[in-house]
Amino acid sequence: MQLIDGKAISAQIKQEIAAEVAQIVNNGGKVPHLAAILVGHDGGSETYVANKVKSCAECGFKSSLIRFEAEVTEETLLAKVRELNEDADVDGFIVQLPLPKHISEQKVIETIDYRKDVDGFHPINVGRMSIGLPCYVSATPNGILELLKRYNIETSGKHCVVLGRSNIVGKPMASLMMQKAYPGDATVTVCHSRSKNIQEECLRADIIIAALGQPEFLKADMVKEGAVVIDVGTTRVPSTLTKSGFKLTGDVKFDEVALKCLFITPVPGGVGPMTIVSLMRNTLLAGKKAIYK
Amino acid sequence: MQLIDGKAISAQIKQEIAAEVAQIVNNGGKVPHLAAILVGHDGGSETYVANKVKSCAECGFKSSLIRFEAEVTEETLLAKVRELNEDADVDGFIVQLPLPKHISEQKVIETIDYRKDVDGFHPINVGRMSIGLPCYVSATPNGILELLKRYNIETSGKHCVVLGRSNIVGKPMASLMMQKAYPGDATVTVCHSRSKNIQEECLRADIIIAALGQPEFLKADMVKEGAVVIDVGTTRVPSTLTKSGFKLTGDVKFDEVALKCLFITPVPGGVGPMTIVSLMRNTLLAGKKAIYK
Numbered sequence: 306m307q308l309i310d311g312k313a314i315s316a317q318i319k320q321e322i323a324a325e326v327a328q329i330v331n332n333g334g335k336v337p338h339l340a341a342i343l344v345g346h347d348g349g350s351e352t353y354v355a356n357k358v359k360s361c362a363e364c365g366f367k368s369s370l371i372r373f374e375a376e377v378t379e380e381t382l383l384a385k386v387r388e389l390n391e392d393a394d395v396d397g398f399i400v401q402l403p404l405p406k407h408i409s410e411q412k413v414i415e416t417i418d419y420r421k422d423v424d425g426f427h428p429i430n431v432g433r434m435s436i437g438l439p440c441y442v443s444a445t446p447n448g449i450l451e452l453l454k455r456y457n458i459e460t461s462g463k464h465c466v467v468l469g470r471s472n473i474v475g476k477p478m479a480s481l482m483m484q485k486a487y488p489g490d491a492t493v494t495v496c497h498s499r500s501k502n503i504q505e506e507c508l509r510a511d512i513i514i515a516a517l518g519q520p521e522f523l524k525a526d527m528v529k530e531g532a533v534v535i536d537v538g539t540t541r542v543p544s545t546l547t548k549s550g551f552k553l554t555g556d557v558k559f560d561e562v563a564l565k566c567l568f569i570t571p572v573p574g575g576v577g578p579m580t581i582v583s584l585m586r587n588t589l590l591a592g593k594k595a596i597y598k
Numbered sequence: 599m600q601l602i603d604g605k606a607i608s609a610q611i612k613q614e615i616a617a618e619v620a621q622i623v624n625n626g627g628k629v630p631h632l633a634a635i636l637v638g639h640d641g642g643s644e645t646y647v648a649n650k651v652k653s654c655a656e657c658g659f660k661s662s663l664i665r666f667e668a669e670v671t672e673e674t675l676l677a678k679v680r681e682l683n684e685d686a687d688v689d690g691f692i693v694q695l696p697l698p699k700h701i702s703e704q705k706v707i708e709t710i711d712y713r714k715d716v717d718g719f720h721p722i723n724v725g726r727m728s729i730g731l732p733c734y735v736s737a738t739p740n741g742i743l744e745l746l747k748r749y750n751i752e753t754s755g756k757h758c759v760v761l762g763r764s765n766i767v768g769k770p771m772a773s774l775m776m777q778k779a780y781p782g783d784a785t786v787t788v789c790h791s792r793s794k795n796i797q798e799e800c801l802r803a804d805i806i807i808a809a810l811g812q813p814e815f816l817k818a819d820m821v822k823e824g825a826v827v828i829d830v831g832t833t834r835v836p837s838t839l840t841k842s843g844f845k846l847t848g849d850v851k852f853d854e855v856a857l858k859c860l861f862i863t864p865v866p867g868g869v870g871p872m873t874i875v876s877l878m879r880n881t882l883l884a885g886k887k888a889i890y891k
Contacts, residue, residue, distance in 0.1 A: 432725030492793040
């Protein structure tokens with residue numbers, strides 16, 4: 306069994322990005338600039354955004370954090386989005402989700418100029434990904450592809466089971482794993498809450514990507530010997546053993562599943578760190594105008 | 599075994615559309631207007647466009663056919679697309695594919711205003727479909743969903759195997775069959791040219807949607823008793839028995855597979871007629887501004 310070390314890989318990628326940024330700057334180019342809008346003070350969102358700002362520094366990017374109180378009107382938020390769309394210094398930006406209920410997330414996403422949509426959530430980027438055109442691929446699926454690549458994991462002709470059909474992980478992951486490319490070219494099965502015989506489906510899988518958000522859902526008796534298991538779950542489960550009072554728990558019962566795997570990602574330290582690094586890679590692409598002019 | 603009669607269903611839908619158009623006109627509304635651009639004189643394309651024009655008449659739509667010779671420049675074609683984008687009388691329009699090699703199909707598709715893209719090929723419509731937002735769903739997958747609906751075929755929790763990963767059938771079909779809806783909620787497996795054990799995958803399927811473009815690929819020993827088989831193939835196979843010199847042949851070896859099926863579509867007369875009728879339904883939606891204002 307080999308552990309897929311997302312923490313180490315993500316550190317390495319940040320160094321690669323920083324080296325490229327240094328070179329861009331040396332050549333008189335512009336420092337890539339990521340802006341983030343944070344609404345309210347949700348604990349999870351605060352942590353995510355703080356990590357993004359920190360990662361920007363590590364990559365040599367400029368970053369801006371724009372804060373609004375939870376009571377901000379949709380109109381005010383959309384006006385800020387439009388301002389960032391027009392701001393030539395901002396190469397890419399994100400609006401941290403979730404948003405307060407009185408604001409339409411979909412409206413906000415669709416107001417972002419797709420050429421600056423480094424989260425890859427705008428329908429144009431989603432559609433271009435599905436068709437196989439250059440685009441900003443959303444962070445988590447992008448990070449998983451990168452892990453498969455860096456560990457030279459064969460995907461062509463393999464049977465890949467994706468657990469979950471969310472718009473930000475399950476669906477794009479399935480699209481990417483079936484595309485004519487590496488990683489890709491896999492036979493892909495998508496299971497979800499309405500699926501029957503999930504155990505049987507998983508037992509046939511060479512690669513399992515678990516993104517259901519159900520702590521320790523995938524058990525040893527659902528995985529065949531030699532499988533590759535990617536755990537996207539990050540549920541906060543109450544715990545008396547940690548200072549924070551919770552423990553990040555994946556969708557995979559790691560201790561027992563790991564014994565059967567060829568490769569497996571831990572939680573934390575697997576997919577999680579790759580997600581932020583994917584955002585950094587998209588920001589670099591945006592800074593270089595590599596996808597859209 | 600019950601035959602899914604796409605010809606009868608499509609005739610019925612055209613009547614339903616014509617009735618709705620009559621009512622719209624009665625209420626002083628505008629007759630929906632579909633325009634089609636045809637480049638060159640490809641036999642298949644001529645037939646398809648002629649059928650579309652004829653279907654428009656049956657539905658009570660206004661239709662316009664704009665022709666260019668195969669030598670038309672990309673610039674001239676794009677200028678016409680932009681003109682149709684601006685033409686308030688045109689509710690929706692299509693550019694018949696394939697185009698001559700010197701013209702970028704993708705550029706043409708992306709130049710079409712997505713609000714008039716009744717073929718559903720623009721990345722915005724593809725992306726919105728994937729996310730589950732209202733949009734123009736492309737014609738063939740849309741037609742298949744309608745057949746499943748009209749025959750009350752259960753899809754929730756069923757195992758659906760999609761053969762083929764094309765942008766216009768396989769990928770959107772997979773997206774739609776896994777969405778939280780009816781038809782949908784199926785466990786979906788996508789197989790393609792790089793898949794191993796396609797027979798084994800198909801034998802496990804409750805619903806098979808064959809869209810490989812390989813005549814008579816799906817044989818009786820690949821289908822379980824009681825399966826639902828949807829045949830999207832329409833390959834022109836040379837034949838001495840027809841006036842045209844060819845015979846439309848599906849991806850399914852119909853005679854032997856039909857015996858095992860609960861439901862099956864024939865070729866011709868199954869999915870084919872539904873494809874044009876889906877375009878008519880999208881045109882009606884465009885005329886009513888039901889999806890985009």
